[in-house]
Structure formats: structure tokens, C-alpha cells
Amino acid sequence: MIDHRRLRVALLGAGAVGSQVADLMRRHADELGDRAGATLELAGIAVRDLDAPRDADLPRELLTTDAETLIVGSDIVIELMGGIEPARTHILTALNSGADVVTANKALLATHGPEIFDAADQVGASVYYEAAAAGAIPIIRPLRDSLAGDRVQRIMGIVNGTTNYILDRMDAEGAEMADVLADAQRLGYAEADPTADVEGYDAAQKAAILASLAFHTTVPLQAVHREGITGVTKAMMDAARHAGYVVKLLAVCERLTGRTGLSPHGEAISVRVYPALIPREHPLAGVHGVNNAVFVQAEAAGNLMFYGAGAGGVQTASAVLGDVVSAARRHIAGGAGVGESTRANLPVLDIGDVVTRYQITLEVDDRPGVLARVAGILSDGRVSIATLEQTVPDPAADTGSARLVIGTHRAVERDLSETVTRLAADDVVERVVSVLRVEGD
Ligand code: NDP
Ligand code: HSE
Numbered sequence: 001m002i003d004h005r006r007l008r009v010a011l012l013g014a015g016a017v018g019s020q021v022a023d024l025m026r027r028h029a030d031e032l033g034d035r036a037g038a039t040l041e042l043a044g045i046a047v048r049d050l051d052a053p054r055d056a057d058l059p060r061e062l063l064t065t066d067a068e069t070l071i072v073g074s075d076i077v078i079e080l081m082g083g084i085e086p087a088r089t090h091i092l093t094a095l096n097s098g099a100d101v102v103t104a105n106k107a108l109l110a111t112h113g114p115e116i117f118d119a120a121d122q123v124g125a126s127v128y129y130e131a132a133a134a135g136a137i138p139i140i141r142p143l144r145d146s147l148a149g150d151r152v153q154r155i156m157g158i159v160n161g162t163t164n165y166i167l168d169r170m171d172a173e174g175a176e177m178a179d180v181l182a183d184a185q186r187l188g189y190a191e192a193d194p195t196a197d198v199e200g201y202d203a204a205q206k207a208a209i210l211a212s213l214a215f216h217t218t219v220p221l222q223a224v225h226r227e228g229i230t231g232v233t234k235a236m237m238d239a240a241r242h243a244g245y246v247v248k249l250l251a252v253c254e255r256l257t258g259r260t261g262l263s264p265h266g267e268a269i270s271v272r273v274y275p276a277l278i279p280r281e282h283p284l285a286g287v288h289g290v291n292n293a294v295f296v297q298a299e300a301a302g303n304l305m306f307y308g309a310g311a312g313g314v315q316t317a318s319a320v321l322g323d324v325v326s327a328a329r330r331h332i333a334g335g336a337g338v339g340e341s342t343r344a345n346l347p348v349l350d351i352g353d354v355v356t357r358y359q360i361t362l363e364v365d366d367r368p369g370v371l372a373r374v375a376g377i378l379s380d381g382r383v384s385i386a387t388l389e390q391t392v393p394d395p396a397a398d399t400g401s402a403r404l405v406i407g408t409h410r411a412v413e414r415d416l417s418e419t420v421t422r423l424a425a426d427d428v429v430e431r432v433v434s435v436l437r438v439e440g441d
Pocket of ligand 1: 012014015018048049050065079080081082083086104106131132310312313
């Protein structure tokens, strides 16, 4: 190895990801040093419990419970504790003491990103966070660097492995959610409290991060419309399959142009997380198990798909170490930090203003005039029917009920939801079985 500068690296956290980062840093020290142009000296690892079992064999003398002392004097601080505090304070301390920061902390960046990026700007340091969205998949750097000369129009991501595992098994096996959720917990994909995953909070954090970067706009977490998968039933999955679709939890980040009420430039964005139908031939439909994928549509580049492991200790460590190499190079080069661009500052639309297609499934009375009545309500609500399928449970038995599956043309969400309310209240409608958005066609 050539003679390098030494950079002091502080690691905060030695859990699933941190222990793998420490292990890889130690095992691949020479290669990493050559790529970084500096000897990366792992100065210490801050943890809560010095005696907790670790996933990797780490020298006991590197462990400390005194994160503050470790941070001060470090050139690069890798934050892999998770959560808001003390991670936020440690990152601010690191930046203010001249370090560049690497973090995988999506919860922190989605809620305190602007504060952290401003602090980095003030001191000319950089914050790297490739692992904060979609784990091992390179997506932050492509959005920030590779596509810097293009205009991203839309991102559709499967960015939560736990929910993809659950929906994929429900689709493949006709399983019920409760059964596959229990398996996901047993296999260690879902936490004992799976709320952050199944209610879409984790995906919403990642959507806020991706949209901020793609559209040069600060996207607060509260501006992300979020729905989880707990309302998805086996019957919905079966119906989706029958109609040539699959249900996926999608993070959709979209640029909208040319509509009234948008920014002075006629543009706005929408950022939303919900379970949606996608055609079975769409590339995202082939994303199975705990894998993640991010489908990016850019004005000049066209369609791009980034696919792989969205979580896992060693997989995520790969993204973290890529950032450590970038941070080391920047630290040596000096000058201004990478910086986060919010120059566009586009308004984020309310979910009511979103325009997409829908599939509405109704149980209705099976008697003359019902179809006309339902069509009339849709027409009055400015919702145009694209496809319509009627089935009766048993034509010979004449149960008096029929099932209608209505595919709509693109409609405004506010119109659609008012129309569904009117349908639900109408005498001919026995039950609104489901309303799902259709994306990707
Ligand atoms: P873990 O919970 O496995 O590990 C957290 C580590 O931080 C532990 O070593 C813990 O110490 C230490 N820690 C927590 N709080 C403190 C504190 N107050 N003082 C000192 N040490 C503390 O988390 P993960 O490794 O799973 O995740 C780390 C980050 O990476 C999170 O932001 C997460 O969202 C992100 N991430 C994780 C992925 C994954 O697959 N796990 C994928 C993508 C991102 P001790 O061990 O002593 O308790
Ligand atoms: N709980 C997350 C998932 C881990 O299931 O994808 C990675 O952020």
C-alpha cells in the first residue's frame, strides 16, 4: 500500500449494520485505504452495553460507551445507532468539530434532514447517506450524481422488504396476512412490533428522502401521504391476480406539470406511500421476497431500475463503506461539502390532488337498473369507467347479489373518494369491497 494520510474514523453503533461495517473495515483495511487515498483508522466503536453479544468478532478495546469523546478529533463519524436521539446530537457534534458524517439513519434524515444538512453547509462538511434508502441498493448517488444532468419525473419504489415479503407470499401462496407476518417475525425480517413496516412509516421516511433529492425540494415527512398494508386481504390479492395485477406497497414520488394551482413554474410534486395494483408484467411486479427495487423515470434517460437487498447487516454495510470511501476522499480534498440542493422548492400536493387510475370493487343488488345507477354516480363524480366486470356468485342460485369490478380512467383522488362515499351510501350498493389505486400502466 502506498503511503497515505491517516484518517481517524469513529463508529457509533455495533448492531446488525455497525458490527459488519467494523468487521469489513478491519478485514479490507488495505483495499479501502487504497480506494480512499488514506489509511482509515477505526479509532473506536460507541455502544450502549460493552458486554452485549456482537455479530462479528470485534476487539474489546475498541468498544466504548463514551461516544462524545470518540467523536471529537475524528475525521469521519459513521452513525449507525438509529433513532433520533442521541444520534442527532452526535451528528451535529461531529459536523461542528470538522468531521464528515456517514449515516444510514432514515428516521433521523426524514425528520431532521434540513437541520443536519444546514449544519454541514455551515462548516463545509458533507453528510453521506446511501444506506438510508433501500439498504445496499445504490440509489442516493445515482439520484444525486449520475442523474444530475437529467430531470427525474417519477420514482416508484418497493422500499420496504418486510411488507414486500408479506405481500409476495400472500400473492404466491394465497396466504392470509396474519400467517405470513408471523413467519416474517420468526425469520427476523419484521420487528416484534411491526408497525413501522406494515403501516408504511419506514417506506414514508425513505420516500421523503428520495423525493427531496430527486426534486431538489425539502419534503417534510408530514407531507408524505401514508397508508400501510394492514387492510390488504387475501380476497384482494386473489382479485388482483385474476385481473392481471399484483398488490405492492409502493413509494411514489412524482413531478406534476402544467396543472393550475401549482408553483409559479407550473410544477409541483406528490409523495405518497400506499398499497397499489401494478400490472404483472411491470418490472416491479417481479420483485420478490424481502428484496427492494426503485424504478426511476427520467426525462432523458427513460426508465431505470435499481434492484437488490434493501436491508441486512452485511448488505447495508456495503453501502455504508462506499460512503466512507467518498467521505475520506472529500475530507482529503477539502473545499465545500457535497451539499443538498433544495433550489426548486416545489410545493408538495395534497393526496386529494393526485391523479391516477383506480379499481373499485363493489357488491351490489343484482336487479334491473343497478348498473346504470352505479354508472350514473361515477359519471356525476367525474370518474370515467375504463373497464367493468360483473360476476354473480352462483347464477343458478340467484342470490340477488352481484360483484362489480370497475377499472377507472385517470381521475382526481378527491373526486374519486367523494364518488366512493356516494356509492357506499346508495341503496343499490351492498358493500364497497375495496378501492385500490392502479400504478405503473
Ligand atoms: P441495531 O439496533 O442493530 O444497532 C444499534 C447499535 O447502536 C447497537 O450497537 C447499540 O448498542 C448502539 N446504540 C443505540 N443507542 C445507543 C446509545 N444511546 N449510545 C451508544 N450506543 C447506542 O441497529 P441496526 O444496525 O439495525 O441499524 C442501524 C441504522 O441503520 C439505523 O438507523 C437503521 O435504520 C439503519 N438501517 C438498518 C438496516 C438493517 O438492515 N438493519 C438497513 C438499512 C438501514 P448496543 O449493541 O450496546 O445496544
Ligand atoms: N424494516 C426495513 C425493511 C429495514 O423491512 O425493509 C430496512 O430499512
